[in-house]
Amino acid sequence: MRPLILGAALGNCVHVGGVLNFLRLAEDVGYRTKFLGPAVSIKDLIGAIIESEPEMVAVGYRLTPETGFKLFNELKNAVLEAGLTKPRYIFGGTIPVAKEAAKVGLFERIFTGEEGLDEIIAFLKGEDRKEGAESYPDNLVDRIKAKAPFPVIRHHFGLPSLEETIAGIEKIAEAKVLDVISLGPDQNAQESFFRPEEMDPKQSGAGGVPIRTEDDLRAIYKASRRGNYPLLRCYSGTRDLLKMAEMLKETINNAWCAVPLSWYNQLDGRGPRPVAAAIAENQQVMKWHGERNIPVEVNEAHHWSLRDAHDTIAVVMAYLAAYNAKKMGVKDYVAQYMFNTPPGTSGVMDLAKMLAKKELITSLEDENFKVYTQVRAGLSSFPVDMDMAKGQLNSSTYLAMALKPDIVHVVAYCEADHAATPDDIIESCKMVRQVIQNCLFGLPDMTCDPRVQERKKELLNEAQVLLNAIKKLGQASGSKDDPFTDPENLAHAIKIGLLDAPHLKGNPNAKGALMTKMVNGACYAYDFTRDHIITEEERIKKIIF
Incomplete structure (x- = not known):
């Protein structure tokens, strides 16, 4: 039988929202729950504990701190007198009340509302009992499982200076607001990392961080080993892709490969490869990662929509991208759905297009091919006005949550004006996390x-x-x-x-x-x-x- 959590608002407190939300989350991760209601007396709570024999007792109180302190002491004494020390006692309330609850020594964990939803989920799953890096899975699939039903959060980052990028990654990791930092190298690195003599010094830092050596990548990885130990991933490059794949695995433990099917070549001017040769090489990159059980994302379909191809082509290319990944032996596939593209796409039609893509892609699933859903806002949809851009980020996230994503790729609201700084990324991720939290508590089925x-x-x-x-x-x-x-x-x-x-x-x-x-x-x-x-x-x- 699933373990039971007993919940109640204590004393004369009638504020039950926090307790109910906690119990709802607990049910999502596998607990049974029983809510005793508002203003539950200590006597009635003790009686319910004796009767129900719960694994955990969740107590809420949001009134006067001083009164709360007396009430918590009374509860502790009643628990000890009845010999009810086996259940785990947790508390939720305002910050001032939480400080008083901590003094009593009864509660194993105290929540104040400052915690993220994923932090509460980790507690319920027992993940937070580990320490340091052990608390955070070092691969994508396990990270998704550990955080579910909260999706993994990803954001792109790469400044024109290596030193500023390293410092920024340290700050982002310490903030604990995202799980995956997608490293964006400059175009010189993407095209000519293994051919430095071909690099144009005047273009250093154009489009991302100027990575020039393997030690640069190791320094970046070291910077991420703090906070919530975010996973790192990096673009596959536009030439010498297999060499790049090997290096990224060895230096930053690349969380998953992102490679196109038909792009990053003469077709879009991002490399010298002929189209057919590029497709063949991209397939070999998929195969290389599949053989090593590294997830693969084929970021194909939105490249057609970004060039104003009609929606049918976008749907077909989403399917062909996944189809090719499966045929190349990829076992864990990340399907990215870029909303708001092309500009002028309505929410109704956007959702329909993504559902068509998802239906075709998931039709390929079997015991050897697992699909993970990743959603993101379209870059070109962000207004230059920063306040309006924040609204766009939040509304796009809300719509995208209808796909029940495993990964949310956050695009900083500022991107129409400037490349995101660490502070921009942290702020954007916090906004998106709130939208996600609201959706997880109940979202109308727009599908x-x-x-x-x-x-x-x-x-x-x-x-x-x-x-x-x-x-x-x-x-x-x-x-x-x-x-x-x-x-x-x-x-x-x-x-x-x-x-x-x-x-x-x-x-x-x-x-x-x-x-x-x-x-x-x-x-x-x-x-x-x-x-x-x-x-x-x-x-x-x-x-x-």
Whole structure:
């Protein structure tokens, strides 16, 4: 039988919100709970303890500290007199009252409301009985399990100075507000870490921290060994990806790999690799991590949405990214869902698109392939006005919580104005944590909105049409490989425009003929000459049939 927690507001206190919230969390992690109500006398509480034999007794009191001190002493004496020292006694109240409760010596743990929800969950799971680094799992999967139902919090960080980045990581770790620091190297490091002679000194620090040696990474990792010991992860780079993967594992214990399927090459100008060669190398990176049981994120779909591709392509690429990861032997897959992209996407249509992606991705799950959901706000959705940007961060997080994420990738509200400082990151994470906490206490099921379900169904149908076309393209070329994993076939699909985006116009590696339009908050392929939405069947017929 599951252990029991008994809860009550003591004496003449009628404030029960804190106790009820605690009991609700306890139920989520596997306890049975029994709430005795407000203004419970010591006599009645003792009687209930004798009758119920709980493992834990949660007492709340939020009135006068001095009165509370007398009441807690009376409770302690009653507990000792009745021989009821076996249960664990915990207390929740205001800070002044908590100070008086601590003097009595009855309560094993005292909560004041300053704690994060994840800290309370850790207590209920017994995780906080460990000390130092042992309190915090050093890998993503165990961290997710330890924090559930609270999601793991991730944030990107990397300043143009190595010294400032190291100092910033120390400060962020001490704040204990996030679990994963995603290290952002500058473009020089991403493209030419193993070819330093090719680096442009004038571009040092452009886009992130100028990592130049393995010792730089070790110093960064050492800086994170404090506070809540956040996991570190880093971009996979845009060239020499396998070398980079090995180095990141050895230096920062890279929490998971983030690699695209078809990007970071000649297609987007972020590297010299041809598209097909890049896809093949990206697949090998997935395979390398899969063989070592390191989780993989294929950050693919939102790259198409960031270039204004219509929603169907985003859904298809989300599926193909996960499909390729599975075929390469990845066992733990991180599926990232970037909301608010392209600009003008409504909450209804955004949620529908993400649900379509998630349904396709999770259809791949089996005993050897586990999917973890990661949500984030779209970078381009943040206003320059900082107060409005805070509202955007919070509203985007609220909507994204409908996906029941395992990971929340926080984007600092300030990103439209400047790269996030440690203080910006800490503030942003605190705001998001409050939104998450509110949602975990009860969120309306926005996925049931009929408009959401109708659009999701439409996207799933359209996605299947495009997937069938990609499969037929590979079969028509005589390829003996899986059309969904064949680098040449995927590159060919991009070249002829099955996979396309308006921002690729003029790119020799792509068709660049797709035109899209936001209609009622969704992004569609659009014929501006005839002024109507183009279905996938109609669009594909013009390309290959």
